[in-house]
Amino acid sequence: MTIAIPRHPFPTGDAEAGLAVLREEAQELIDGLEADSTELGDTQRITLTLAQSRCLLDPRASVFPTWDAWVNAMQVSSVVFAAATTTEEHVQCRIAHKDRTLRATGPQWYVNPGAWLSAFYLAVVCREKERITALCQVPISLLRENGSCFDEYHYAWLDTLQTYWLGGPDLVPKLVAAVDGTDAAVATDSETAGKLLYPPMEMFHRFIRKDQDGFNKALTNALQWHKQYWSEEERAFEISGLVALAPLAMACIAHDAGMPIEIESEYLPAVLIKRNWCGEFPT
Template structure:
């Protein structure tokens, strides 16, 4: 999944016209993430049946370190970008902590995202994520887009667009420091792209234009959402 993510980000940083290849990376990453958490959902001692890249595969059930909160967050981002029901479903069912407690600086944001996807008190969870947003900075990490998520939860399209512009500007400023510009993550913030694609698919008008927000990927997001 990380390999497909890196290919996508590399292509996003080196080409504005390679949308088909980028989408192929995103779709495969989304399938891999879904497969990982289908395996985590399966009953111990059984085998999970998954489909990846058009191949039907079987894998022993397991909830190892790979099914941790970080991979859950990335897999969820890929599923929201691609908008594939079958990929998001196991992530909604598992949540971020199926393989153990999430002790990261992003725990509150991931909890809020899961609360939104399940519809279980998303407002309170989004407020907690906002309060915890500074923790990532204190620990030396780039923070998750808690403000952006909170505006989506509130259903405020105008404020969402303002928060989207702020999130992309913060991403740019963060990766302009020292050698961060060489980091593959500098080209795209997956969490921000995921929320933007989801908003577009919900029928919202995403008015922000930025090299960090590939417009052709937004255009590929259909205005139909049947997951929840």
């Protein structure tokens, strides 16, 4: 039985005009990266915002411009870490259908666990195995170098995902450490930790146990908490709430492993889960 979880109300009246502005801003930032690759942080933020915004009017991600926006966000997010970790002066990459040469950046303010998790989720959604592997080889120590204040569970969750993908040891203890860190008694922002950060961890837990029913229950809870979090008055009109990015990535992993996804929601673009667009053009 399929469960439907509708998205919280979100105005669509000026959506097309807003998308046009975002598209222009994203393209300007992308085209400026070869001159100043330290703009990668802002470019990642804007391209991800555009990808999520596309799903306001296209919640299934069924039209090409939506997929194109998601690929652009994935490409930029991956290059953030390629440019930060390369030992060469430049890094070669492909962004928005064009091969580009960017200068190495080393550690930057935006090279942090939050940006890494977004990059990982986007690469999973786009089924970019080589990029996922490259991201999983990023040293966790690099993400601590910019002085950003992240709770330890961010690093533990990141470590869990890297360990899973690369087949490393101590996967379960790392996952337990990540889950324990989201507890309200220790998390700096207990609401965000409990409603947004913990749910994909529980989904992953059910996935590695091959617990199909438990996974779908965890996915249902994740989307309900996502809706509750983004329905709050001060957040209700934020683009970040349109797609549940982390649960979407976990659903893609589960789908590719043969688990049926029994939840339908505008927070969870169905065409992205089913990988219908993958291979549409060189990435």
